[in-house]
Amino acid sequence: MQQEKFPTVIIIGAGPGGLALYHALIKNKDRKKFNVKIFERESGPKDRWQGYHIGLASRGIRSLMNCIPSSIALNIPKAIPNPIPDVEYHGISVTDHTGNLLLKPPLKQFKDVYEIVENPDHFVSLTVAYRDRLRDVLLDDVPVQWDKKCIGYEETEGGVLVNFEDGSQEFCDILVGADGVNSPVRKQKIPELQINEVGATFVNANVAVPKHLMERLIKVHGNSLVQKTLGLNGDSTLIASRLIPIEQEQDKYNSDEIYYRTTIAFFYPSELDNDETENFKVNDNDPASVIKHVKHIIQKLRPECEMTDILLELWDLAPKTTPNDPVKYPFKTYNPIQRRKVKDINPLSVNSWTSSRVTLIGDAAHAMSPLLGLGTTNAVQDANILSQALLNYTPENSISCIKEYENEMLKRASADVLNSRDVTLKQLTKVGYFGFIIRNSILKITNIIMNIRDLLANFMK
Numbered sequence: 429m430q431q432e433k434f435p436t437v438i439i440i441g442a443g444p445g446g447l448a449l450y451h452a453l454i455k456n457k458d459r460k461k462f463n464v465k466i467f468e469r470e471s472g473p474k475d476r477w478q479g480y481h482i483g484l485a486s487r488g489i490r491s492l493m494n495c496i497p498s499s500i501a502l503n504i505p506k507a508i509p510n511p512i513p514d515v516e517y518h519g520i521s522v523t524d525h526t527g528n529l530l531l532k533p534p535l536k537q538f539k540d541v542y543e544i545v546e547n548p549d550h551f552v553s554l555t556v557a558y559r560d561r562l563r564d565v566l567l568d569d570v571p572v573q574w575d576k577k578c579i580g581y582e583e584t585e586g587g588v589l590v591n592f593e594d595g596s597q598e599f600c601d602i603l604v605g606a607d608g609v610n611s612p613v614r615k616q617k618i619p620e621l622q623i624n625e626v627g628a629t630f631v632n633a634n635v636a637v638p639k640h641l642m643e644r645l646i647k648v649h650g651n652s653l654v655q656k657t658l659g660l661n662g663d664s665t666l667i668a669s670r671l672i673p674i675e676q677e678q679d680k681y682n683s684d685e686i687y688y689r690t691t692i693a694f695f696y697p698s699e700l701d702n703d704e705t706e707n708f709k710v711n712d713n714d715p716a717s718v719i720k721h722v723k724h725i726i727q728k729l730r731p732e733c734e735m736t737d738i739l740l741e742l743w744d745l746a747p748k749t750t751p752n753d754p755v756k757y758p759f760k761t762y763n764p765i766q767r768r769k770v771k772d773i774n775p776l777s778v779n780s781w782t783s784s785r786v787t788l789i790g791d792a793a794h795a796m797s798p799l800l801g802l803g804t805t806n807a808v809q810d811a812n813i814l815s816q817a818l819l820n821y822t823p824e825n826s827i828s829c830i831k832e833y834e835n836e837m838l839k840r841a842s843a844d845v846l847n848s849r850d851v852t853l854k855q856l857t858k859v860g861y862f863g864f865i866i867r868n869s870i871l872k873i874t875n876i877i878m879n880i881r882d883l884l885a886n887f888m889k
C-alpha cells in the first residue's frame with residue numbers, strides 16, 4: 429500500500445512565533461496533517477540569554493492558548509504567572525517626570541490566563557510575561573533542529589528548497605520565516621521592505637529591585653505592572669516588573685529583603701548620543717559606561733525630585749560587568765546592556781507583497797517599537813491565524829491559504845506598528861513649559877474619558 433505523503437511545512441526560527449506555529453500545526457493534525465520541521469540557528473536551548481520580560485495583551489494570550497496543546501497550557505503559568513490578588517495590577521500607567529498620574533487605561537484584572545480564554549469578550553488586559561521561561565515551556569516536545577542557520581531559499585512551482593549555512597538543504601511545500609527582525613527569509617522575499625529607524629535610542633537592563641525601593645516607586649508612581657514616565661525633553665522610561673519575590677536568588681542579595689524581577693528601560697532622542705558635554709566615551713561593549721551615559725542623560729534632562737532619585741537608584745542596580753557564573757548564568761552569549769536604536773518594519777510600507785509558498789510571521793514581517801509591548805502578541809496571533817488558514821490546505825489552493833493569512837496579518841500588524849511608532853514619536857517630542865501643561869491636560873482628559881466609557885460599558889452590561 430502506498431503511504432500517504434503529507435505536505436511539509438518548514439519553520440525557520442524557534443522564537444515565540446515559530447514555536448507557537450509548530451504547536452498549532454501539530455495540535456490540528458486530526459483536521460489537517462502536516463509534516464512540520466523547525467530549524468533554529470542557535471546551537472541549543474542554552475546558547476543565548478533568552479530575555480526577561482515581554483508584554484502580552486489578552487488577544488496574544490488567547491491566540492497562544494489556541495495554538496498550544498493542553499499539556500503545554502498546563503505549564504503556561506510558569507511563564508505567565510497568575511497575578512497576586514490585591515498586590516499586582518495588570519496594565520500600564522503613565523505619569524509625568526514627577527510621578528503625577530496622566531493615564532491609566534481601565535484594564536480588566538484577571539485571576540489567571542485561563543480566565544482570559546474563557547471570557548474573551550470581557551477581558552482586555554496587558555500582562556508582563558517571562559520570555560526566557562515562555563521559550564522553555566514552548567520548547568517542550570518540539571524537535572527543534574539546532575545549529576541550522578537559514579541563508580536563503582529557492583522557490584519553484586512545486587515547492588521550496590531551503591538552504592542552510594552548513595551546506596545542507598531541505599525541501600518543503602510551505603516555508604515560514606519566523607526568524608526575527610533581521611530575517612534572511614524576509615530579505616529575500618521582499619527586499620524592498622526595509623527596517624526603519626524611528627529616531628529614538630533605548631537602553632534596557634534587567635535588575636532585582638529590593639522591596640523598599642519598589643515601595644518607594646509604587647508610592648510615587650502608583651501600582652501597575654508596566655510603569656511609564658514621560659520627561660520634558662523627549663525622554664521617557666518604562667519599568668516592567670512582577671511583584672513576585674525572586675526566591676531562588678535571595679541568597680545572592682541581602683537575605684532579609686525581598687527582591688522583584690524588573691526590567692528598566694530608558695528612551696531618548698538618538699541625537700543625544702552625540703552629546704559633546706559628556707566627558708567620557710560610551711562603549712557599547714562596556715555596560716558600566718552605558719549605565720553612566722544613561723544616568724548622565726537622566727540627570728541632565730530631569731529636574732531633581734523623588735522620581736528622578738528612584739530612577740538613578742534603579743540604574744545603580746544594573747549589572748556593570750558580564751556575568752561569569754556558569755551555574756547562575758549558563759548561556760554562551762550574553763545580552764549586554766547597550767544602546768539600541770528603536771526600529772520597526774511596517775509591512776504595508778511596500779506594495780510588493782505577493783503571496784507565494786514563502787511567508788513570514790512575527791518580527792520577521794513586522795518588528796515594532798517596544799513601547800506598546802505588542803511584538804510578541806502579534807507574533808502569536810500570526811501563528812494562530814496562519815495555522816487556521818492552513819486547515820483548508822490542498823496542493824491546489826496552498827497560495828490562497830497563505831493569502832488569507834497575509835491579508836489579515838498585514839492589516840492588523842501594520843496598525844500596531846504604526847501605533848507603536850506614533851507613541852514613540854510623540855514621546856520623542858520636547859515639551860516646553862506650555863507644552864508640558866498641554867500634554868498633561870490632554871492625557872488627563874483622555875484618561876477621564878476612557879474611564880467614564882469603561883464605567884458606562886460595565887453599567888450597561
Ligand SMILES: Cc1cc2nc3c(=O)[nH]c(=O)nc-3n(C[C@H](O)[C@H](O)[C@H](O)COP(=O)(O)OP(=O)(O)OC[C@H]3O[C@@H](n4cnc5c(N)ncnc54)[C@H](O)[C@@H]3O)c2cc1C
Binds near residue numbers: 441444
Ligand atoms: C534571544 C532573544 C531575546 C529577546 N528578549 C526580549 C526581551 O527580553 N523583551 C522583549 O520585549 N523582547 C525580547 N525579544 C524579542 C521578542 O521575542 C520578539 O520581539 C517577539 O517575541 C516576536 O517573536 P518572534 O518569534 O517573531 O521573533 P524572535 O523572538 O526574534 O525569534 C526569532 C528566532 O529566529 C531565530 N533565527 C534568526 N535568524 C535565523 C536564521 N537565519 N536561521 C534560523 N533561525 C534564525 C532566532 O535565533 C530566534 O530564536 C528577544 C528576542 C530574542 C531572539
